[in-house]
Amino acid sequence: MNSEIVNAIEQLEKEKGIDKDYLFDAIETSLVTACKKNFGSTQNAKVIMDRETGDVRVFAEKYVVDEVFDDGTEISLEDARLVNIDYELDDVVDVEVTPRNFGRIAAQTAKQVVVQKIREAEREIVYTNFSRKEKDIMIGIIQRRERKNVMIDLGSVEGTLTPNEQVPNEEYSFNKRLNVYILEVRKTTKGPQIFVSRTHPELIKRLFEREVPEIHDGIVEIKSISREAGSRTKIAVYSNEYDVDAVGACVGQNGNRVNVIVNELQGEKIDIVLWNEDPRRFIAASLSPSKVIHVSVDEENKSARVIVPDYQLSLAIGKEGQNARLAAKLTGYRIDIKSESQAMSLGIQWDEEAGLEEGLEEVFEPENTKNEVEVNDEDNDQNFDDDIDSLVMDILMTSAEDKKE
Template identity: 65%
Template sequence: MNTEFLEALRDLEKEKGIAVDVLLEAIEAALLSAYKRNFGSLQNARVHIDRETGDFKVYSQRTVVEDVEDERLEISLEDARRIDPRFNLGDVVEDEVTPRNFGRIAAQTAKQVVVQRIREAERNIIFEEFANREGDILTGVVQRIENKNVYIELGKTEAILTPSEQMPGENYQHGERLKTYIVEVKKTTKGPQILVSRTHPGLLKRLFEMEVPELQEGVVELKSIAREAGYRSKIAVYSKDENVDPVGACVGPKGMRVQNIVNELNGEKIDIIKWNPDPSKYVASSLSPAKVVAVEVWEDEKVARVIVPDYQLSLAIGKEGQNARLAAKLTGWKIDIKSESQMADLYPEYSEEGQTDFDDYADEYTDEYSYEEDASPILPDDLSYEDNK
């Protein structure tokens, strides 16, 4: 080793951000291990690299004791003071024992250590870059598919899309560009592991934020999301500005904004409704596209009974209960749906007389936009809910 080697280490410090002292300490530790391995030394030893010249030396270390039991590890006080009168019991005496042919081993070891540290530094840089992007969208290229796991190339690293995070019915092809949501970034011995999702509620949220400027600016708020990936989604939006229509902003001119999101999600149906601080109106809107006649709420239990016209009952419940289930996820309320005839059977006083105003009532409660293109619902992490029974 020489000054050129030290200069190379300083260049690496500037380029990769690895301190020279850290590299030299790692090289010293590796050289010590190589010395013991190649020369069968059982004695205590130390390797020192001169920070100015790059020269290295190996020193044996023996502790000063009164009675010597192992000459490789210990030295008597009398012998130590022959070397230097200042030695006392417990001190360590060092003797240079650098082997003549140790230079080649040192060079190989130093190279291995430097290469390893460079790899670790690059992995740390990648980890820090993507760890700060958890909860964000990234676009990558499908590199390969192994054991149903889809590996997505992201420049110097790759992300893993596991089967549980893949949307039903999607087929991924090599070279296909794909938008995914970063769920988690882990540190492993082989470098950072980036786990992504196509089913996470956050994916829909980020897609709307990318497409709708009003969401980015804070003019429109996305209050809640419910999603069953690949099938249907519901989102609730709100604006404090009375002059801004939050639903229209998300739909976009001629439906282009929501259409772009539907295309990205391969035809997932998306219902966009207006959030309302009044629970009864919010619950009624959440059952879009069904029309609601009346809503009765029990706020302490967070339970709502919704009455719909007989011909709207199946639409309100949805296929296999999907619409009602998503409404429950979206609002955080348990929703009990009854038709008018069911209510009449349960409560005889529920007569035909008061139903003349139901159409007006329904118009008051339904303020939503349903985009039918095949969709799936999204549930935010901070939303607790009960499914409709």
């Protein structure tokens, strides 16, 4: 052993961030095992490696006794005081017993230990770094597929995107860059195992935090998110400052901010609605882009009844009930949507002048109707046709009534 191993250890500390004392201790522990294995020693061996020169010495730990019965573990008081006059009975004396050819064995052992500890330390460093990034997002590069899993290069380790966390109809092609949500970091004997997601609602939150400074700074707060990955997301936001428009901040000028997120999600529609502490207003906003006439709320049972214009019923419910389903997840209320005609057929009484359902104090529409964002909303084509049909029918009925008069 010489100073070369010491230089190598010091270099590793600088490049890999591995504490050199940790490596020295590991080498010394391994050399004790090597000493017993190669020299058949039954003594209580201890190895000390000089931190500057790399020289290695082996010591046998012996107890100071009056009468020696085992030379391997005991030493007389007289012999002990030849080493140090201050020794007393029952003290432990370190007696050097370094074998002549121990240097070669020490060098081989040191090399093996250093390589092993480098791997372990690197795994620990990676695990520590990624543990801090759990529940956050990272940019990765798709490397390959293993069965149904997609393996993503995250830099120093690969992340696993399982089928359950993959977005339906989303393409995962080789070398494609994409943002992923760090779902879980597991510590294994082969190194950290990283599980990532593209479907988790928190992915949306992290993307908005990155793109919208007001959210990052805490001025605008994301109150709740409901998502059906690959199809549509609703997000409720609230401004903690009176002069900051929460929805406008998220949308950005000409939709620049939200469009970045929509492109990252490969065209997934995003509805941004304004959160309100009044559950009726919040529920009405959550059903955007549909207009809402009346909302009655049962806060105890967390349910609500919503009345919409007849021609807005399909829009409020959405394709296959998606709009209503996402609104329910967003608000935490079970929502029963009825058209005006359906409500009247159930015998609900209305105030004709104010147009109110009994017991409801005011009429309102979603506060964010002008700011609500939809991207590539092909589902609204049928709703548009329904609106035109309803308008034509109103004109015809009005014309018929005028003729009768």
